[in-house]
Amino acid sequence: MQPSLPSKAQATLREVLPRLVLSPSLFLILLFVYGFIIYTGYLSLTDSRMLPSYELDGFGNYTKLWGQRNWLIALQNLAIFGILYIAICSVLGLVLAILLDQKIRGEGILRPIYLYPMALSFIVTGTAWKWFLDPGLGLENTMHLWGWESFTFNWIKDRNMAIYTVVIAAVWQSSGFVMAMFLAGLRGIDSEILKAAQMDGASRWSLYTRIVIPQLRPVFLSAFVVLAHLAIKAYDLVIALTNGGPGRATELPATFMYSYTFTRNQMGVGASSAVIMLAMIASIIVPYLYSELRERR
Amino acid sequence: MSRSTQPSFGIEKLLRAALYSVLILFAVYYLLPLFVMLVNSVKTLDEIRGGNMMSLPEVFTFEPWLVAWSKAQIGVEPTGLSPYFINSIMMVVPAVTISTALGALNGYVLTKWRFPGDKIIFGLMLFACFIPFQIVLIPMARVLGIIGMAGTTSGLVLVHVVYGLGFTTLFFRNYYAAFPDELIKAAKMDGAGFWRTFTRILLPSSGPIIVVTVIWQFTNIWNDFLFGASFADFDSMPMTVALNNLVSSSTGVKEYNVHFAGAVLAALPTLVVYVVSGRYFVRGLMAGAVKG
Incomplete structure (x- = not known):
């Protein structure tokens, strides 16, 4: 039995309606994301300075960009920050997740304590850590007052070490989140496999290194993708913690782009640095999304 | 291949204690910055400058919160946050x-x-x-x-x-x-x-x-x-x-x-x-x- 046939106009409407509903969002994304990417890409090839200019200038901005000491410092800092941030967060997250997975009493209290920094703004995190790391007010001062006179911890004032303080604060903020990801991964492992391995007499160590950790591969990948893209986008934390200093010691690509575009009137160079940042993220995200979407159908 | 022996009860208990200590240590690490912020937000400025960031306030004052909320100078006017x-x-x-x-x-x-x-x-x-x-x-x-x-x-x-x-x-x-x-x-x-x-x-x-x-x-x-x-x-x-x-x-x-x-x-x-x-x-x- 067929339901009563709707009229032709209604049928057409019914056919198009879903696409119609989707279209405002699609329009916004196409314009504000992809249109803007093209626009910024175009600007990066022009001689724009304080205001956008549409005079094409070839790859002049890119040549200028790669000749800038500040840009090279920013990239070097991103490499140091990115590698340490991803590595420490992953290791710490995994270790905490495994420790928490040992039928801990009070897990319900500990887990939110590890995770709450993720709910904070990087500006708040930066404010707290700027103070905590300040030699005259924070940890160093406290240790002196507690009688450890020779204790020094002045990385935040030290050009060579300041970038590591950004790592410290960023790890504090994100490692609990990575822990939560690994914990969910651990809880998803089939307990039958573990029981079988235990019956075979596998030690606890080899249980984890041979069976559990290899099974967490997808979580490692997700954590890597999330952390890498957070690292490349890192901006707020540096602004709040060191404001790029001392000198330019904690400059990152995101702060470089902002200052060249909006305060140094080098919009073309700023645009070209944004294009490089996009390319870095795309090289990580696109393969990831491609494989994720393909697997599912 | 040698098979690992079952650890004795005493070692197991020790491991458990170590496990809890590590977990609590990390909890302290994550809570410390929040603690420092909260504790120092109810101290007077003099006490902060001269004192230890970890110590509890000698004189408890709610004034900084009031200043932050409604008096601090941020824009042109001192409106607070x-x-x-x-x-x-x-x-x-x-x-x-x-x-x-x-x-x-x-x-x-x-x-x-x-x-x-x-x-x-x-x-x-x-x-x-x-x-x-x-x-x-x-x-x-x-x-x-x-x-x-x-x-x-x-x-x-x-x-x-x-x-x-x-x-x-x-x-x-x-x-x-x-x-x-x-x-x-x-x-x-x-x-x-x-x-x-x-x-x-x-x-x-x-x-x-x-x-x-x-x-x-x-x-x-x-x-x-x-x-x-x-x-x-x-x-x-x-x-x-x-x-x-x-x-x-x-x-x-x-x-x-x-x-x-x-x-x-x-x-x-x-x-x-x-x-x-x-x-x-x-x-x-x-x-x-x-x-x-």
Whole structure:
């Protein structure tokens, strides 16, 4: 039995309606994301300075960009920050997740304590850590007052070490989140496999290194993708913690782009640095999304 | 291969104790900055300068909180952070509502009304979640100027809706993908149209994903700094930008206790949301990270 046939106009409407509903969002994304990417890409090839200019200038901005000491410092800092941030967060997250997975009493209290920094703004995190790391007010001062006179911890004032303080604060903020990801991964492992391995007499160590950790591969990948893209986008934390200093010691690509575009009137160079940042993220995200979407159908 | 022997009871107990100590040590590490902020926000400035950041206040004062809320100099007038707190609320509520509603509809269409090319559209939306926002700052500033929204809260709402769409669509798409197609088919057979199917069948069981999405969007938009710093003016500045101005202002005496009170005020809404519905918060983070 067929339901009563709707009229032709209604049928057409019914056919198009879903696409119609989707279209405002699609329009916004196409314009504000992809249109803007093209626009910024175009600007990066022009001689724009304080205001956008549409005079094409070839790859002049890119040549200028790669000749800038500040840009090279920013990239070097991103490499140091990115590698340490991803590595420490992953290791710490995994270790905490495994420790928490040992039928801990009070897990319900500990887990939110590890995770709450993720709910904070990087500006708040930066404010707290700027103070905590300040030699005259924070940890160093406290240790002196507690009688450890020779204790020094002045990385935040030290050009060579300041970038590591950004790592410290960023790890504090994100490692609990990575822990939560690994914990969910651990809880998803089939307990039958573990029981079988235990019956075979596998030690606890080899249980984890041979069976559990290899099974967490997808979580490692997700954590890597999330952390890498957070690292490349890192901006707020540096602004709040060191404001790029001392000198330019904690400059990152995101702060470089902002200052060249909006305060140094080098919009073309700023645009070209944004294009490089996009390319870095795309090289990580696109393969990831491609494989994720393909697997599912 | 030698087989590991069962550890004796004593060693097991020792290991257990070590395990708990390590876990508690980490809890201290994560709590310490919050503790320092809270403790020093109720001390007098003299006590902070001369004393230990870890020590409890000798004289308890609520004054820094009052100053941070209603007296501190941030803009031209000494208004405290309160107007900016309100700015943030005026920005967050519509932005979260609109982006969540659009995300729900998008997720519905992309899973239950599939059409050729829908996967490409979803891919385009998904990639939009991850772009570095530096790539859109320059054109966005111009477009906001052209449409007369530069320096306004509605301009910020627009920005946050656009760049939140990818995530909200992703959340709802993944959630609705797991929703049985048979129910939808049955509804369609019964003559239910596009809207009826959505409001009668999908929406009533969307509670959890709505909560997840709202929390995710709320946290992200409330905590945003880059867009606020780029597109807001003194009257529409959100809380994070105001806090940064307060903390990093180089004029006058640095009132650390006021800074801390301000930082806690800026953190309070997301912390409250997190404490009240932490379970969903975690789920939201996971949904954003692990697809499938």
